Amino acid sequence: MQKAPITKYQPFKGPVLEDRQWPGKTIEASPIWCSVDLRDGNQALAIPMTIEEKLEMFQLLVSVGFKQIEVGFPSASDTEFNFLRRLIDENLIPQDVTVQVLVQAREHLIRRTFEAIKGAPKAIVHLYNSTNPLQRRVTFGLTKEAIKQIAVDGTRLVRELVPTVPDTHVEFQYSPESFSDTEMEYALEVCEAVFAAWNPAAGEKIILNLPATVELATPNVHADQIEWFCRNFSNREQIIVSLHTHNDRGTGVAATELGILAGADRVEGTLFGNGERTGNLDIVIVALNLYTQGIDPGLDFTDLSRIRSVYERCTRMDVHDRHPYSGDLVFTAFSGSHQDAIRKGMDQMDPDEGALWQVPYLMNDPKDIGRDYEAIIRINSQSGKGGVAFVLENEFGYQIPKAMGPELGKMVYDLADSLSRELTPREILDTFLSSYSDQTNPLNVSDFREVSRYAASREIELAADLTWKGESKTIQGRGNGPINAFCNALDTEKIKNFNLVSFSEHSIGTGSGTKAAAYVQIQRYGDGNFWGVGIDNDIELASLKALVSSINRSEAS
Ligand code: KIV
Ligand code: ZN
Numbered sequence: 001m002q003k004a005p006i007t008k009y010q011p012f013k014g015p016v017l018e019d020r021q022w023p024g025k026t027i028e029a030s031p032i033w034c035s036v037d038l039r040d041g042n043q044a045l046a047i048p049m050t051i052e053e054k055l056e057m058f059q060l061l062v063s064v065g066f067k068q069i070e071v072g073f074p075s076a077s078d079t080e081f082n083f084l085r086r087l088i089d090e091n092l093i094p095q096d097v098t099v100q101v102l103v104q105a106r107e108h109l110i111r112r113t114f115e116a117i118k119g120a121p122k123a124i125v126h127l128y129n130s131t132n133p134l135q136r137r138v139t140f141g142l143t144k145e146a147i148k149q150i151a152v153d154g155t156r157l158v159r160e161l162v163p164t165v166p167d168t169h170v171e172f173q174y175s176p177e178s179f180s181d182t183e184m185e186y187a188l189e190v191c192e193a194v195f196a197a198w199n200p201a202a203g204e205k206i207i208l209n210l211p212a213t214v215e216l217a218t219p220n221v222h223a224d225q226i227e228w229f230c231r232n233f234s235n236r237e238q239i240i241v242s243l244h245t246h247n248d249r250g251t252g253v254a255a256t257e258l259g260i261l262a263g264a265d266r267v268e269g270t271l272f273g274n275g276e277r278t279g280n281l282d283i284v285i286v287a288l289n290l291y292t293q294g295i296d297p298g299l300d301f302t303d304l305s306r307i308r309s310v311y312e313r314c315t316r317m318d319v320h321d322r323h324p325y326s327g328d329l330v331f332t333a334f335s336g337s338h339q340d341a342i343r344k345g346m347d348q349m350d351p352d353e354g355a356l357w358q359v360p361y362l363m364n365d366p367k368d369i370g371r372d373y374e375a376i377i378r379i380n381s382q383s384g385k386g387g388v389a390f391v392l393e394n395e396f397g398y399q400i401p402k403a404m405g406p407e408l409g410k411m412v413y414d415l416a417d418s419l420s421r422e423l424t425p426r427e428i429l430d431t432f433l434s435s436y437s438d439q440t441n442p443l444n445v446s447d448f449r450e451v452s453r454y455a456a457s458r459e460i461e462l463a464a465d466l467t468w469k470g471e472s473k474t475i476q477g478r479g480n481g482p483i484n485a486f487c488n489a490l491d492t493e494k495i496k497n498f499n500l501v502s503f504s505e506h507s508i509g510t511g512s513g514t515k516a517a518a519y520v521q522i523q524r525y526g527d528g529n530f531w532g533v534g535i536d537n538d539i540e541l542a543s544l545k546a547l548v549s550s551i552n553r554s555e556a557s
Contacts, residue, residue: 014221015184015228022223022262030290030297032240032266033283034068035061037311038083039102040280041270042072045315053314054083055092060310061271062094065299068124070100070268074116075109081116088119098171100124105154114161117168124171124207127154131190132178132213148190151176155197172198173207175244180212180225188232200238208233209268211244212255214277219251223258230263242266247278256281257289271311272319272326288325292364301325304369331366332378334422336409339387379428381417385409388428395425397508398432401519404531411435436533437545439552442469443495448486448544451476460485464544468495482540483520483547490551498522498554501529505543508535516542522550530554 002008037057042048049057054072061069071087072080084101087093099120103113105127117123129150130139136147155174162170174194176187191208198206210229212222222245230241243259243266245252256267273282284304287297301307308319308326321329333339338361345359357365379387385405392398400408412431416423423431445466452461462485463476477489483503490496505518516539520532532550536542 012217012221014217014224017224017228020224020227020262022227022258023220025261027257027260027290027293027295030287030295031243031260031264032068033066033287033297033299034070034100034242034266034268035066035270035283036070036100036244036268036280037061037270037274039070039072039100040268040276041274041315044274044276044279045317047316048079049314051079051083051086055086056310057314058087058092060307062097064271064301064307067096068098068100070102070124070126073102075103075112081112084116084120088117093120095121098122098124100126100173102126102128103154105129105150107153107157110154110157110161114164117170118165120165120168122169122171123165124173125158126173126175126207126209127151127158128175128177128209129154130178131176131187132181133183134181135178144186148193151190152193152197155194159198171207173209173242174198175209175211177211178213179210180222181214181216184225184228184232188229191229192234195233195235195239205238205240207240207242207266209242209244209266210264212246212252213244215246215248215252215255218249219254219258222255223262225262226259226264227262240265242268243281244268245281246276247273247281250278252279252281253285253289256286271307272317272323274311274315274317282324284326285324288364288369291368301369305371325364325369331362331371333361333387334378334380334382336383336385336387339383339390340385343386343390378422379412379416380422381413381420383409383413383416388412388432391425391428392432396429398429398517399506400432401502401504401521403502403521404519407531408432408435433533433535436531436553437535437549439532439549439556441552442555443467443548443551445544445548448482448541450482454478462486462489464489468493483543486544486547498524498530498551500547503543503546505539505546507539518543518546520546520550522547522554524554528554528557530557 038054071084074081074084093099101113101117101123103109131147136142158172176182176190179187195206200206230236233239241264243256243264245255269281269283271284273279284301287299288301290297304326312318319326321327333342341360342362349359379391388409389400389405392400412428415431443466445464447465449463450460451463459478459480461478462482463474464486465474475489475493477485477492479485479488487496487500501521501523503520505516508515508517515535515537518534521529523529530550530553532546532553534542534545534549536545
């Protein structure tokens with residue numbers, strides 16, 4: 001890289017717009033969406049989609065709810081041409097969907113495009129030529145006047161050819177390619193000339209698509225350009241102002257959102273932002289950004305995982321783990337404090353479908369886009385106790401007592417730390433069970449049985465066959481429940497050296513497979529609290545097993 005002073009690059013100069021209005025506005029409605037996956041997205045692929053893949057993608061886009069779909073550049077290749085013909089000839093275009101076709105402002109290409117759209121119910125013919133100074137000079141070596149003439153001639157030819165497709169309702173779209181890098185007055189002049197050449201009937205609108213073909217400036221500059229254009233175009237009510245941002249600086253979404261504030265009516269983009277270089281605008285993000293501001297985007301991403309898998313298969317591209325909304329990790333919290341907050345938020349959420357979403361760290365409900373809560377919390381050495389509890393409850397049904405969380409959490413994180421990796425839910429369960437349940441040394445109880453029941457005092461007499469520090473014996477005790485009776489029996493035998501601090505239990509599962517899980521905490525006389533867990537089909541046995549495990553854990557420490 002060059003060291004200062006940097007002469008290789010210079011600041012981008014946007015239009016002068018001191019009384020800009022867009023910063024004070026908010027987006028209140030969804031724009032018209034147009035998917036360019038099958039054209040801009042496809043042309044950026046190392047291996048372009050086959051006709052079958054394009055077909056699958058087209059059907060996917062229709063199912064998402066796109067009403068305008070740029071299906072290709074039919075004059076550019078046989079595949080592109082044949083794909084559109086297949087859509088038309090096999091009646092695959094729903095009545096409410098308009099197919100859009102891109103064409104350069106060149107006569108033979110425009111004529112071929114009209115052959116391609118013949119018979120489509122509705123088509124947008126999208127004409128473009130480059131208008132920016134760099135392309136005028138370097139690529140075409142043409143004057144401003146000559147470039148404008150190309151646009152005007154192309155527009156006239158499209159107009160002239162409309163009657164050759166009488167069964168097709170044709171709309172017209174023009175893009176001054178690299179609009180954002182074109183002198184604003186000149187871009188306006190070209191667009192005005194195109195508008196005049198098309199000469200729309202009263203009430204008819206044409207689409208003027210204003211591409212940021214290469215993103216060269218901050219999003220506020222893009223917004224200024226769009227507002228400037230909207231304010232200066234002579235027949236604003238007869239044009240649909242369309243955005244087409246690319247993402248070279250990583251701000252395609254921001255530029256589009258500010259462009260909507262600045263007055264744009266329509267947005268072109270692709271699923272997950274596939275497109276030339278760093279991609280086109282990611283329509284999924286902008287649409288879901290609207291949704292999470294309470295605006296219905298009119299596109300349905302309920303099954304975003306399926307949409308993503310069709311996209312990944314057809315394009316051979318991957319969606320990054322941290323891609324907004326669709327990445328694998330975007331509903332995952334590793335950090336302990338985040339996990340705790342998410343868990344509390346989820347627990348406190350009003351279960352009503354339409355209740356206001358209020359969960360810390362999660363700006364939207366994963367379920368809205370087909371994601372599961374189960375995958376939300378994953379455990380590594382930075383995780384918190386809440387995360388472990390969440391996994392045990394959501395994956396396996398164990399509702400561990402709150403007070404047990406810190407100790408168990410530490411065990412799990414120490415393990416993750418020593419392995420230097422994330423733990424699977426199964427490993428977390430194994431750590432939990434192997435640490436707290438089925439501890440049988442030095443106290444091993446082979447049988448418990450109730451020997452008497454005292455109706456008046458509601459007490460029971462319990463007998464237990466056990467081995468204590470290698471010596472076998474049968475002990476007996478009375479109490480208001482099995483745990484109490486067993487504790488008293490241990491006391492009689494001078495084995496008891498603890499107080500019972502807490503006890504809880506719950507069932508796991510339903511029907512004949514239901515099990516009981518019991519949690520006991522004891523305090524060894526003088527020092528230390530110890531937890532034990534018991535799991536059994538029999539609820540009483542589960543609680544006794546939990547107590548025995550806690551005693552053995554205290555003896556082992
Ligand atoms: O990025 C661009 O300018 C384009 C045009 C052809 C609309 O894709
Ligand atoms: Zn583009």
